[in-house]
Amino acid sequence: MKIVICLKQVPSRDTFLKVNAASTWIEEADVTYEVNEPDVYALEEGLRLREKLGGEVIVCTLGPARAGQAIKEALAKGADRALHLDDAAFANLDAHGTARALAAAIRRENPDLVLAGLQSDDFGFAQTGVIVAEMLDLAHATIVMEIQAERDHLKVKRELEGGWLQWIEMPLPAVLTIQSGINKPRYATLKGIMAAKNKPLQKLSAQDLGLDPEALKPRQVMTRVYVPEKIAQTEFIEGSPGEIAARLVDKLKNEARVI
Amino acid sequence: MLVYAEHQEGRLARPAWEAVAAAQQLATELGLTCAGAILGDNIGALAGELAGAHLAEVLTVESPQLAQYTPDGYSLALRQVIEARQPRFVIFSHTYQARDFAPKLAASLDRALVGDSLGYRLEGGRTIFIRQVFQGKFSADVEFRGEPPYFVSFQAGAFREDSVHRGSGRAKVTPIEVNLSPQGIRTRPQEKFREARQAVDLSQAEIIVAVGRGIRKPENLELARKLADVLGAEIGASRPICDNGWLSMDRQIGSSGQTVAPRLYIALGISGAIQHQVGMKGSRTVVAINKDREAPIFDIASYGIAGDLFEVVPPLIEEIKKAKSK
Numbered sequence: 001m002k003i004v005i006c007l008k009q010v011p012s013r014d015t016f017l018k019v020n021a022a023s024t025w026i027e028e029a030d031v032t033y034e035v036n037e038p039d040v041y042a043l044e045e046g047l048r049l050r051e052k053l054g055g056e057v058i059v060c061t062l063g064p065a066r067a068g069q070a071i072k073e074a075l076a077k078g079a080d081r082a083l084h085l086d087d088a089a090f091a092n093l094d095a096h097g098t099a100r101a102l103a104a105a106i107r108r109e110n111p112d113l114v115l116a117g118l119q120s121d122d123f124g125f126a127q128t129g130v131i132v133a134e135m136l137d138l139a140h141a142t143i144v145m146e147i148q149a150e151r152d153h154l155k156v157k158r159e160l161e162g163g164w165l166q167w168i169e170m171p172l173p174a175v176l177t178i179q180s181g182i183n184k185p186r187y188a189t190l191k192g193i194m195a196a197k198n199k200p201l202q203k204l205s206a207q208d209l210g211l212d213p214e215a216l217k218p219r220q221v222m223t224r225v226y227v228p229e230k231i232a233q234t235e236f237i238e239g240s241p242g243e244i245a246a247r248l249v250d251k252l253k254n255e256a257r258v259i
Numbered sequence: 260m261l262v263y264a265e266h267q268e269g270r271l272a273r274p275a276w277e278a279v280a281a282a283q284q285l286a287t288e289l290g291l292t293c294a295g296a297i298l299g300d301n302i303g304a305l306a307g308e309l310a311g312a313h314l315a316e317v318l319t320v321e322s323p324q325l326a327q328y329t330p331d332g333y334s335l336a337l338r339q340v341i342e343a344r345q346p347r348f349v350i351f352s353h354t355y356q357a358r359d360f361a362p363k364l365a366a367s368l369d370r371a372l373v374g375d376s377l378g379y380r381l382e383g384g385r386t387i388f389i390r391q392v393f394q395g396k397f398s399a400d401v402e403f404r405g406e407p408p409y410f411v412s413f414q415a416g417a418f419r420e421d422s423v424h425r426g427s428g429r430a431k432v433t434p435i436e437v438n439l440s441p442q443g444i445r446t447r448p449q450e451k452f453r454e455a456r457q458a459v460d461l462s463q464a465e466i467i468v469a470v471g472r473g474i475r476k477p478e479n480l481e482l483a484r485k486l487a488d489v490l491g492a493e494i495g496a497s498r499p500i501c502d503n504g505w506l507s508m509d510r511q512i513g514s515s516g517q518t519v520a521p522r523l524y525i526a527l528g529i530s531g532a533i534q535h536q537v538g539m540k541g542s543r544t545v546v547a548i549n550k551d552r553e554a555p556i557f558d559i560a561s562y563g564i565a566g567d568l569f570e571v572v573p574p575l576i577e578e579i580k581k582a583k584s585k
Contacts, residue, residue, distance in 0.1 A: 013394075013472070016551075017393060017396055017397070017553075019397060026393070026397075094371060095362070095371070096365075096366065121393065121394055122392060122393055124375065124390075124391065124392060124393075124394065125374060126358055126362075126374060127358075127361075127362030127372060127374055130330075130358075130359070130362040130366075131362050131363070131365075131366040133363065134362075134366040134367055135366065139331065139445035139446050140330060140363070140446075141330075141359075141446060142358060142359045143355065143358070143359075159515055160355050160451060161354065161514065162516075162517075163454070163509075163515070163516065163517070164451045164452070164453060165451065165452055165453065165454060166448055166449060166450070166451045166452070167448075167449040168446050168447065168449070169446065169447040169449070170445055170446040170447070180498070180499070180502050181498070181499075181501070181502025181503070217404070217405070218371075218404055219369075219370060219371030219403065219405050220371040220401050220402065220403055220404065221402055221404055222400065222401055223387070223400045224399065224400040225392065225397050225398070225399045225400075226397060226398055226400075227397060227398075227553065228395075228398040228558060234547075234557050234558070234559075234560045234561065234562070235561065235562050235563065236562075236563045236564070236565060237563070237564050241567075241570040241571045241573075241574050242574045244564055244566065244571055244574075244575075245571060245574035245578040246574075246578050248546065248578075249575070249578040249579055249581075249582050252523065252544070252546070252562075253582055256523070256543075256544040256561065256562075258466070258522045258523040258543065258544045259466075259490065259523065259579065259582065259583075
């Protein structure tokens, strides 16, 4: 089975983020990056399917040069090769533009299965995978928690609201967006890290993919990024841990009357 | 304006009415008329119910192919409604179903979906939608570019079900004929089910101590348990804790887990992403302990402690014991 994993690099969950001076994006200096968490699960699922059914796992990443680190990690964990969509034309794309570029790269590979995390930690669009499916004219399922794959069809378990679940049958090729927690992602081994150095990595530009700049034009733009206004009047309690504990208990007992 | 009224288990549930409320409000402010759209099989009664809202028209698509939701069937059907009526905006509630097919529908028309919006504002002729980025750490103003239709989904609770404008009469119900071939529907959904019966019912808990990523290791759950014990509280968790198997899935609070409304909710090391907030914002008093002062949980907390939970919780347990023994 030929499997493409859409994998994105995003700011680490632990990194301190600040809005930039122009309020258009975050201040990127000093930010550390990591692989988008749901994509880590998508990669693991792809590797497991390959181990079971044979074939190939190809990582497809759109991002600047620094995203090469995310690709290296994926190759070290066992992906066979990688496509890195790196071009100034790919900066500031919306979900539609990102999906168009990814779809152009994936179409050339003609895979059996495309996996993506269900959403990214940065933009949180939660739509890139679905749009890729539409652009490639493939069936899709979102928020997948289990995959049972045969050579020509799939059965997947989807998560629905409020603890409800549903099995969906679908033909291959298909696109799935993967929910975190579907598996236990592996760590890269030292051997894997060494092997990654010799794995094929193809850099692709908008021109390589035959993408017209018009097609990549954003259909939605983020005009301002800012710290949200507080809805609740949060009363911050300061002091030493002991003082905080005493003050909080006093408030819970005498002010909120909840203990 | 066209609003998609999703039905669940044969009912127009809260998301449908929240979407109607959003669409009516936006339509009024923009000077547009607002129609509703409903898809399915044998939906006459639901269409009648929707027609009780103040809407210019209720458009229905009935087909046995739509008896069960599929992304192919629903996007093909709604796309034909959109092509017939050419709305400027198409409004959804950000449900699991809308997440599954609205991006596909928008892309099939070469348009964008501004998903998961929390609200909007009008500014000098511009319609600006507000959504969260970086897991709720920041908000972003988002605007459409290019030609309509513009697709928008609103987060649960962004608009109130009870603010739906009821009509004085009934809106006209118009069936729309669409072309749906069985071959065009590629996925086969099976019956919905729940995994094991939920052993823990957190919806009735009076006090909940909930843990998030900030707890760091499963061994540290003991600290949260001690706090829960002195309070007589239930333990709950955000999604990653249950994903890691540190607590069972039935203790998960949030959009994919349980919805709770205790008197007191203590969030330990929970950043408060929207998916978690959806499950717990009905709590009366919320205490948040988190190292990151900018964490979104502090947007909804009654009492905030911007500090290390491992330093604060042990003396807190002692203070609660003292208070209880008095």
